[in-house]
Every structure is written in C-alpha cells, then in structure tokens.
Amino acid sequence: MTALLRVEHLSHAFGGLKAVSDYHLELAPGEIRGLIGPNGAGKTTVFNLITGIYRPDEGRVLLEGKDLVGLAPYEIAARGLARTFQNMLLWRHMTVLEHIRVARWSKLRYGLAGAMFGTAARRREETEHEAAARRCLAFLGIEELASQKIANLPYGAQRKVEMARALATEPRILFLDEPTAGMNPEELVQMMEIIRRMRDELGLGIFLIEHRLRVVMELCRRVQALVFGEVIAEGSPEEIRNDPRVIEAYLGKEIVA
Amino acid sequence: MEPHLHRPSGALGGGRRDRAADFARGVPLLGWLFGALLAVLLESFFGRDLADFLDLPRVPVLFGFEYALNKPRLIPGTLAFLFLVYALPLLLGARLLRGPANRIARLLAARAPGVALLLHLAFLYGILHLWTEVSDYRLIVAKITLIAVMLTLSLNVVNGFMGEFSCSHPGFMALGAYAGSLVTIVGFTNSAMFGAALLPPALGPVFFPLALLLGGAVAAVGALAVAIPSFRTRGDYLAIISLAFTFIVKSLIENLEIVGGPRGLRGQPDWANLPVVFVCTVICVAMINQFVRSIYGLGLNAVRDNEMAAEAMTINTRRTKMVAFLFAAFWAGVAGVLFAHVLRYVNPGTFGLQQLAEVLAMMYFGGLNSVVGSIVGAVSINLLSEMLRPLEIWKWIFIPLLLILVMIFRPTGLIAFREFDPLAWIAPRDGNGSRERRENSGEGK
Numbered sequence: 001m002t003a004l005l006r007v008e009h010l011s012h013a014f015g016g017l018k019a020v021s022d023y024h025l026e027l028a029p030g031e032i033r034g035l036i037g038p039n040g041a042g043k044t045t046v047f048n049l050i051t052g053i054y055r056p057d058e059g060r061v062l063l064e065g066k067d068l069v070g071l072a073p074y075e076i077a078a079r080g081l082a083r084t085f086q087n088m089l090l091w092r093h094m095t096v097l098e099h100i101r102v103a104r105w106s107k108l109r110y111g112l113a114g115a116m117f118g119t120a121a122r123r124r125e126e127t128e129h130e131a132a133a134r135r136c137l138a139f140l141g142i143e144e145l146a147s148q149k150i151a152n153l154p155y156g157a158q159r160k161v162e163m164a165r166a167l168a169t170e171p172r173i174l175f176l177d178e179p180t181a182g183m184n185p186e187e188l189v190q191m192m193e194i195i196r197r198m199r200d201e202l203g204l205g206i207f208l209i210e211h212r213l214r215v216v217m218e219l220c221r222r223v224q225a226l227v228f229g230e231v232i233a234e235g236s237p238e239e240i241r242n243d244p245r246v247i248e249a250y251l252g253k254e255i256v257a
Numbered sequence: 258m259e260p261h262l263h264r265p266s267g268a269l270g271g272g273r274r275d276r277a278a279d280f281a282r283g284v285p286l287l288g289w290l291f292g293a294l295l296a297v298l299l300e301s302f303f304g305r306d307l308a309d310f311l312d313l314p315r316v317p318v319l320f321g322f323e324y325a326l327n328k329p330r331l332i333p334g335t336l337a338f339l340f341l342v343y344a345l346p347l348l349l350g351a352r353l354l355r356g357p358a359n360r361i362a363r364l365l366a367a368r369a370p371g372v373a374l375l376l377h378l379a380f381l382y383g384i385l386h387l388w389t390e391v392s393d394y395r396l397i398v399a400k401i402t403l404i405a406v407m408l409t410l411s412l413n414v415v416n417g418f419m420g421e422f423s424c425s426h427p428g429f430m431a432l433g434a435y436a437g438s439l440v441t442i443v444g445f446t447n448s449a450m451f452g453a454a455l456l457p458p459a460l461g462p463v464f465f466p467l468a469l470l471l472g473g474a475v476a477a478v479g480a481l482a483v484a485i486p487s488f489r490t491r492g493d494y495l496a497i498i499s500l501a502f503t504f505i506v507k508s509l510i511e512n513l514e515i516v517g518g519p520r521g522l523r524g525q526p527d528w529a530n531l532p533v534v535f536v537c538t539v540i541c542v543a544m545i546n547q548f549v550r551s552i553y554g555l556g557l558n559a560v561r562d563n564e565m566a567a568e569a570m571t572i573n574t575r576r577t578k579m580v581a582f583l584f585a586a587f588w589a590g591v592a593g594v595l596f597a598h599v600l601r602y603v604n605p606g607t608f609g610l611q612q613l614a615e616v617l618a619m620m621y622f623g624g625l626n627s628v629v630g631s632i633v634g635a636v637s638i639n640l641l642s643e644m645l646r647p648l649e650i651w652k653w654i655f656i657p658l659l660l661i662l663v664m665i666f667r668p669t670g671l672i673a674f675r676e677f678d679p680l681a682w683i684a685p686r687d688g689n690g691s692r693e694r695r696e697n698s699g700e701g702k
Binding site (some may be wrong): 023051053072074083085091092096097101103113116117118129165166168 | 544547548550551554555556558559561562563565566567568569570571572573574580588626664674
C-alpha cells in the first residue's frame with residue numbers, strides 16, 4: 001500500500017524545550033495507526049504540527065506528495081486532513097446541524113454575493129450541503145439530534161457530533177485525539193465500531209491518540225510509542241505491549257537486585 | 258406586538274389568558290397589519306377631532322408621553338385616545354379580518370413567497386407613511402429609529418454574531434456621514450462653503466444612492482484600518498483599537514477646517530425622505546439576515562465560539578472576520594449618510610461616546626446574535642428615549658435601569674440567539690401548515 005500521508009524528520013522546539021524530534025509517520029488509506037505515550041510526551045503536539053496549528057522547525061509533511069508545511073490549518077483541513085480535539089472544541093451556541101453544515105465551508109462555491117443576496121445558486125448549494133450534513137449525522141446514528149443545542153447533549157453524543165463535523169469536511173485522513181476519553185463501556189464499544197466503519201466504508205486513513213490499551217489493541221494495525229518527543233518503539237500492538245522500553249516509560253525501570 | 262412569540266396555552270392557568278393566546282395564534286401577520294392600517298387611517302381622519310373632544314392639546318404624537326408626563330390630568334384623556342384609536346381598531350381589525358387575511362396569506366405563501374414578502378413590506382410602509390403624516394416630529398423620530406435599526410443590526414454582526422467587541426461604529430458612521438454629505442453638498446447645492454453646485458440639482462436624487470454607496474465604502478475602508486492591526490489578536494485589543502479609531506476619526510474631522518471643523522456641515526439636501534430610509538433599512542435587514550443564515554454567516558458563530566475548531570473545520574477565519582467587519586462598517590456608513598441627510602446637519606461631536614453607548618445599549622437590550630433582537634432593541638430604546646424626553650435628566654436614570662434589569666434577567670438580551678425566518682412570520686395561522694413552519698424555524702431556540 002502506498003502512503004497517502006508521509007511525515008519525515010519532523011522536529012519542533014518550544015523555546016529551549018525540544019517537544020518533538022525527528023518524528024516520522026506513514027499512513028495509507030484504510031489503515032488505522034495509533035500513537036501512545038505518557039502524559040506530556042508530545043502526542044497532541046505531533047497532531048498540531050501536522051495539522052498546521054504549529055509550524056514545525058524542521059521536517060516535511062507530504063499529503064499525496066505535496067508539502068503541507070507553512071499552509072494555514074484551514075487549508076490543510078480543506079485538502080482532506082480532518083481532526084478532532086482532545087477536549088472537543090464544539091461551538092456552544094450552535095445546534096448540531098449547524099455544526100455539521102458549517103464544516104462544509106471549503107465546499108462553498110456561491111461566494112459572498114450569494115451569501116448576501118440569496119441567489120438561486122446559494123439555495124441549491126445550501127440544500128445539497130444540508131443533505132450532506134444529514135448523511136454525516138446518519139453515519140454516526142445521531143440524525144434525531146439535528147436541531148438540538150450542543151450544550152444539552154450528553155458527553156458521548158457530543159463526541160459523535162465532533163466526529164460527524166470532521167467527516168463533513170470530506171477528509172481522506174482523520175486524526176482522532178483520544179476519541180474514547182471519558183466514555184462508559186457501552187459508548188466505548190459504539191465508538192470503536194464507528195471508527196472501524198469509517199475505515200471500511202469510507203476508506204479513511206485514521207491516526208489516533210489513545211490511552212486505553214483495549215482500543216489500541218483491537219483497532220490499530222501499527223502503533224508508535226512516543227516518549228519525550230521521540231518515537232521509542234514502533235510495531236504491532238502486541239510488540240509494543242511487550243517492548244521493555246515502553247514498559248519502562250510507563251512504569252519506570254525495574255530494579256533487579 | 259409579536260404575533261408569534263406566545264407560549265403554549267394554559268401554562269399559567271386562567272381562561273382569559275388562554276383565550277387571548279388562542280386569539281393571537283389565529284391571526285397572521287397580515288391580519289395585524291390590517292388592524293394597524295385601520296388604526297392609522299382612523300387617526301389621520303378623526304384623530305384631531307377626537308383629541309379636541311377629549312380635551313387634549315393635540316393628537317398624541319408619541320403615545321401621549323410627550324405631555325402626559327408633565328400634566329397628569331391629561332392621562333385619562335390620553336388613555337381613552339390610545340384605546341379608541343390604536344387598541345380597539347387593531348384588535349377589532351385583526352379579529353374581524355383574520356379569515357380573509359389567512360386566506361390571502363395562504364394563497365400568497367403557496368404561489369409566490371417573494372411577492373408575499375413585498376406585499377407585507379408595502380403594507381408596513383403604508384402604515385408608517387400614514388402614521389408619520391400626522392406630525393413632522395413623528396416623521397423624524399421614525400426615520401431616526403429606522404437608521405438606529407441599521408446601526409444596531411450591523412453592530413450585532415460584529416459584536417453578536419462574530420463575538421468581537423468593536424467600539425468603532427460611531428467612527429464608521431461619521432466617515433459615512435461626512436463622505437455622503439460632501440458628495441451631495443459639493444455636487445448638488447449652492448453652499449457658502451463650497452460654492453455653486455457642480456451638477457444640476459435635478460440629477461441629485463439619481464446620485465443619492467451613489468452617495469449612500471460611497472459613504473458605506475469609505476466606512477469600509479476605515480474598517481480596514483482597524484482590522485489589519487487588530488485581527489492578529491482577539492478580545493480586548495480590538496475593543497481598544499476600535500475605540501481609538503472612533504476618537505481619531507472624531508478629532509480628525511474636528512481639525513479639518515475644510516469640512517467645517519467642530520462647527521460641522523450643514524445644508525444637506527432633503528433627499529433622505531421616509532421611502533428612501535425605509536427601503537435602505539429593508540435592504541440592510543434583508544442582506545444581513547441572508548448573510549448570517551448562510552454557511553458563511555454560520556462561520557462567524559464558529560469563529561466566535563472557538564476559533565481553533567473553526568480553522569480546523571476548513572473555515573478561513575481571517576477572511577471571515579474581515580468580511581464581517583467590513584460588511585458591518587459598510588452599513589454603519591450608509592446609516593451615517595442617511596443620518597446626516599435626515600437632520601441636514603452633522604458635527605463631529607455627534608459621533609462620540611454617547612452615540613457608542615446608545616448603539617451598544619440597543620444591541621444588548623435587543624439581544625446578541627439575533628436580527629429580530631436588534632430590530633426590537635433599536636425600536637424600543639429609540640422610541641423610549643424620545644417618549645421619556647419630558648423626564649429630562651431622569652430619563653438617563655430610567656433607561657440604564659431598564660438595561661440593568663434586562664441584563665439581570667436575560668443576560669444575552671431580550672431575543673437573543675434566534676433565527677429570523679421572514680417566511681415563517683408571514684405564514685397563515687389558521688391551519689396545520691403554519692405550525693409545521695414554526696417548528697422548522699424554531700431551530701434557533
């Protein structure tokens with residue numbers, strides 16, 4: 001399989017602190033990869049570097065061979081690299097359907113004239129985008145929440161809305177930052193099923209940060225372990241689980257007397 | 258009067274309340290307009306005689322507040338006048354004509370919603386026209402109120418929909434007012450300051466729309482000067498830079514002797530008549546409402562609620578903010594041109610903190626992120642401020658007190674975060690069709 005996304009020699013420092021050094025990644029369509037590591041290892045920083053929120057000091061981020069470094073986050077997102085956030089950055093005054101509709105922003109063609117004068121092109125496009133938004137909601141099984149205000153929804157439903165919002169940008173690659181954080185066992189199973197379906201039915205390449213071993217074990221084909229900004233181990237979930245360096249990073253060195 | 262914002266009946270018990278709610282629910286907007294038309298017709302034909310009969314000094318211009326606050330003995334007569342001329346015809350007209358009104362509304366809604374909207378607007382204009390014919394004071398109040406609607410709504414685009422705190426509206430208004438006035442005074446009038454007219458005054462009314470556009474455009478260019486340095490940061494910085502902008506514009510004009518300095522500009526031609534102001538207001542409300550309901554407009558809400566997420570969801574946040582800011586400034590500029598031509602005099606002192614406080618008050622009173630809210634806020638605060646004029650200094654205790662109460666009980670304003678769907682407003686209200694419509698439009702709540 002050829003890599004859709006390829007990250008090479010990515011490094012970034014905050015002042016004197018080396019947050020990420022010489023990071024690399026390859027992701028193919030229909031593949032799920034995982035990124036694990038203790039708190040503060042730089043996992044979210046890796047996400048932010050690739051999605052353009054921070055500009056890396058060194059390295060390249062290639063999507064289908066085109067370098068993304070230096071593009072604004074919205075441009076990177078519009079090229080098909082969508083993400084969710086660890087603390088779900090939802091828009092608190094907006095309804096669920098509005099969340100999904102507005103994520104169609106990069107697909108709009110009717111321009112400002114259409115927005116201000118209400119042209120026929122605008123009506124046609126808005127109808128299409130609303131239909132697309134409802135399909136995204138249907139994919140996650142939350143159509144009935146369309147007109148709800150986001151603040152009124154339970155946590156699990158909010159996670160789904162955030163995922164539907166990311167899907168509405170029509171990504172080819174999806175970055176999920178702790179998609180199951182704070183979920184109960186039932187919601188966890190649902191979320192894993194959704195991630196699998198996004199891989200199988202939409203053919204997305206998925207890269208996820210996760211703390212729960214069970215999710216990583218069941219979903220990911222390959223896993224990277226990040227410690228202090230460096231990938232210390234990479235391999236199948238089974239290999240990672242048994243890797244002494246990973247165990248050391250999480251639990252500390254075993255003292256053999 | 259808001260035919261559509263009633264609660265489900267029976268919430269508080271009481272048969273009378275139920276009956277009133279049922280009555281209000283069955284009357285379409287067109288029915289209320291019929292009633293209002295009846296009222297203003299009655300006033301324009303019999304108002305003076307009735308005022309004489311009730312021993313009132315004249316027809317109550319702004320619902321009698323202008324003299325009743327000083328002469329309490331006139332209160333009973335004023336109340337009788339208001340009941341006979343306004344309340345009774347309005348309710349009777351709405352009640353008796355609701356059958357035909359519903360039929361017409363249904364016919365129009367099914368065939369041509371656009372025509373239906375225009376018809377309602379024409380009706381509204383007719384009512385306003387008849388109402389303002391009674392006195393010149395009333396006419397000016399009506400025009401200034403319409404201009405206040407434009408100002409409040411355009412400010413809401415930035416402060417409500419986009420969630421930035423901008424204080425530059427008086428500055429934009431001043432730029433528009435002066436740019437527009439210069440065009441009309443230099444071009445079309447013989448003035449002491451600028452000499453004879455450059456163009457025949459007969460061409461004037463044709464050029465007035467151009468003066469309006471120019472005023473808006475100049476304000477938008479001014480907005481660029483605020484936006485470029487301040488949009489790199491958020492929050493307080495924009496507030497401070499925009500406030501500084503207002504002061505810079507004001508003192509710039511004060512020091513420009515060529516436009517009259519602190520004495521101001523006078524002699525604007527009398528082209529901002531009621532139809533012109535009304536049409537401008539309608540275009541402003543329609544365009545802003547179209548904009549904020551589009552996905553582009555929703556982008557503003559996304560930027561407000563979380564900019565990083567907006568950016569991650571493909572929204573070009575910088576462009577979005579810029580467009581909204583310039584758009585708002587444009588309408589503030591247009592409102593400024595109209596303002597100068599309604600009063601036919603401007604001076605830089607008008608566009609200071611007082612003006613800023615007024616437009617902010619109207620916006621927060623009416624409600625953030627809401628087109629209807631801005632209209633309600635501008636109309637109510639503006640009319641109230643005129644009506645309470647006899648209270649003199651007490652007016653400035655009463656109105657702020659009202660604002661404080663609103664902020665305590667409805668912190669985001671009277672009608673905040675509600676979508677304005679004009680077609681739902683004009684829908685017929687006697688069958689099931691209207692109810693479906695209302696549920697569809699209820700998304701915003």
